[in-house]
Amino acid sequence: MRRRALTMLRRPAMTTVFLEAAILALVVLDVWLVVPQRAQSYSFYLSGISCLAVLLRRRFPFLALLMAVPGFFAGWAQLASMFTLGMVAARRQLAWQTWVGAALVFTCRFVSWPFSEFTKLTWREHILDGIYGVLVAGMPVALALLLGARQEIAAKLAELAKSRDRERRLYADAIRAEERARLAREMHDVVSHQITLIAMQAGALQAQAKEGPALETARVIRGLSRRTLEELRSLVSVLRSGAEEDDPRPGIGELDHLIRTADVPVRLTVEQLPDTLPSQVSAAAYRTVQECLTNVHKHAPGATATIRIQAGSGALDIEVENERARRSGERLPSGGHGLTGLAERARLLGGSFETSGTENGGFRVRARYPLELATITPPSTAAQ
Known part of the structure; x- marks a missing residue:
């Protein structure tokens, strides 16, 4: 029942x-x-x-x-x-x-x-019938008005709840906008200034060096500094506007240049890559390889990195594996946010991200990004 x-x-x-x-x-x-x-x-x-x-x-x-x-x-x-x-x-x-x-x-x-x-009928019976008439006619009207008032109150409460949700969202947006503006100021005033000094010092070194490895190193440092400044300016504009980045971003087509300037021995294998990729996937692939090569340079000096990129089954698979360090080097500062940012980027794109150690003491990173993207939530600043 x-x-x-x-x-x-x-x-x-x-x-x-x-x-x-x-x-x-x-x-x-x-x-x-x-x-x-x-x-x-x-x-x-x-x-x-x-x-x-x-x-x-x-x-x-x-x-x-x-x-x-x-x-x-x-x-x-x-x-x-x-x-x-x-x-x-x-x-x-x-x-x-x-x-x-x-x-x-x-x-x-x-x-x-x-x-x-x-x-x-007597006058008493008329009065009694009048009382019953008021009850018979008034009760349905009273109940209907009560139900109508209840529905109106429920509608007002629902509208009030929506208004409160909108206020909370606006407040959260205001807090995020303020935080983005603060980060943009810090990045522009501190990081941009330091990178500009590095570029100037590299230019001075390039002017003093006549030939040999010193001249090539100065050119690489100056080129990387310029490129970093361009990306930093683009990121600062994104933080100030609060919108998704509209400027061209480095993609998978620029991996050759990245590998040449990475100062890391690399073996690259690319299979079944389509002619065009979604801009988000292309940028994610570039950032994945860039972060992995940076980590190899910092934590495994002299190790060779093997990069495999393959498109199949509706997704782009990227695997970066490196050997253990072959020489000792200066330990560079690390905040541990790079791999976390890659994992967040993969999750926002509907993909997956995995890290693991290898049997020979190295490190392996696997990322998978779908080629057909649904509606994507704008990535957080950590994933930029």
Whole structure:
């Protein structure tokens, strides 16, 4: 029985049919219980029409009320008139249809049919019928107005909840915008200044060096400094605007230049690469290789890095593996955020990111980026 009730609640149409059948049975029972043994035939017909009018109250509430009133006045369909009046009040609230309907129902309860019997009533009975008329006509209207007020309050509360959600989002956006502006200032005032000094020092070294490894090293440092400044300016503009980066970003087509300037021995294998890649995937592939080569240079000096890039099964697979360090080197500072940023980028693109050690003491990074991207949440600044 409980399972059947739950099934009906999940099906609004079935619930409506069951409710209408129950109401129809109730109004018919109300007429049948009070019908006298001897009555005029037209009273039966009018009462039957009143009962059927209940079925029309949802689509034509005022018309259903007008059809039900004669059966109440010259018959016994009191509940039918009350149900139709309640629907009119629920739809129209305090409009003129509600007042007219309430007056008709009150008249049907106060005035007795035939009039010969009405004139025989005492003044006490008239007062009592008036009280019952107010109750019969006022109760459906009061309940309908109460339900209408409840729905209005629920709508206001829902609107208030949406307004609060919008305020929270706006507040969070304001906090993020302030934080982005602060980061942009710090990056511009501190990092950009330091990189500019590095570029100037590399330029001075390049001017002093005549030839040999020193000249080539100065050129590489100066080129990397310029490139870093360009990317830093682009990132600062993104942080200040709060929008997704629109400027061209380095992609998989620039891996050759990255590998040549990485100062890390690299074995690169590219298989089944499509002609075009989504810009987000291309930039993610570039950043993955860039971060891995940077880590090899910092943590495994002299080790060879093996890069495998393959497109298949609707995704771009990247694997970067390096041997253990072959020589000791100066330990460079590391915040540990690079791999975390790559993992966040892969998650935002709907892909995967894995890291693990190798049997020979090296390190392996695997990333997978889908080639067909759905709606993507803008990456956080950590993943830029």
